[in-house]
Amino acid sequence: MKKKVVLITAGPTKEYIDPIRFISNDSSGKMGYLLAEExxxxxxxxxxSGPTCLKxxxxxxxxxxxxxxxxxxxxxxYFNKCDVFISCAAVSDYKVKNxxxxxxxxTIGKLKLELISNPDILLEVSxxxxxxxxxxxxxxxxxxxxxxxxxxKFIKKKLxxxxxxxxxxxxxxxxxxxxxxxxxIKKFKSISKKSLAEIIIGDIRGVLTR
Ligand code: CTP
Numbered sequence: 001m002k003k004k005v006v007l008i009t010a011g012p013t014k015e016y017i018d019p020i021r022f023i024s025n026d027s028s029g030k031m032g033y034l035l036a037e038e039x040x041x042x043x044x045x046x047x048x049s050g051p052t053c054l055k056x057x058x059x060x061x062x063x064x065x066x067x068x069x070x071x072x073x074x075x076x077x078y079f080n081k082c083d084v085f086i087s088c089a090a091v092s093d094y095k096v097k098n099x100x101x102x103x104x105x106x107t108i109g110k111l112k113l114e115l116i117s118n119p120d121i122l123l124e125v126s127x128x129x130x131x132x133x134x135x136x137x138x139x140x141x142x143x144x145x146x147x148x149x150x151x152x153k154f155i156k157k158k159l160x161x162x163x164x165x166x167x168x169x170x171x172x173x174x175x176x177x178x179x180x181x182x183x184x185i186k187k188f189k190s191i192s193k194k195s196l197a198e199i200i201i202g203d204i205r206g207v208l209t210r
Contacts, residue, residue: 003043007082009089011050013068018100027090034197068118087122126158
């Protein structure tokens with residue numbers, strides 16, 4: 001197989017309220033970083049990561065971002081060059097409308113924050129999939145109706161593979177859920193994220209060589 005370019009997003013995004021406070025999602029970035037390591041077997045890897053405590057894998061292009069908008073800008077920059085896009089980031093769906101440039105002082109009573117939508121990065125790039133030439137892989141973290149909700153995202157975001165995860169996966173070294181494709185649901189019970197990364201990249205190789 002010819003060398004491929006794999007673009008991956010990982011970790012959470014942070015949306016600042018003021019220079020000190022932010023809203024975010026709970027995500028260690030472990031799954032995305034393990035996928036970046038494993039993806040080296042397919043070719044060149046570009047990892048766009050929100051803030052994490054992890055060391056990026058060696059031998060890849062690593063781009064650090066903070067917010068969803070920054071992540072989206074970087075994805076747009078590299079998407080046209082990639083053969084595979086793995087959207088593993090826990091992107092904040094909302095950001096604060098008027099983030100304060102100074103630290104917000106304690107006020108009496110309630111503090112109201114107005115939140116506005118962030119771009120859905122995976123949904124936006126799925127519109128430019130270019131006649132199925134590019135492989136799109138997404139993740140879904142669900143507290144209920146795991147398979148059904150993930151399947152809905154699979155269809156809406158025109159994915160080739162979606163990995164449905166249970167909340168116990170967050171910050172853990174293990175994952176529990178299912179790998180879903182158009183015609184298959186492969187359930188897995190608590191496996192290491194490293195093993196899961198190997199399986200996912202194996203499945204992507206399968207799609208690439210089909
Ligand atoms: N995703 C993204 N940009 C967003 C939200 C999600 O790129 N603003 C990607 C994630 O990386 C993941 C997939 O879309 O691959 C599903 O993310 P998830 O947070 O599970 O679902 P949402 O589409 O945000 O839907 P909801 O929050 O309503 O469950």
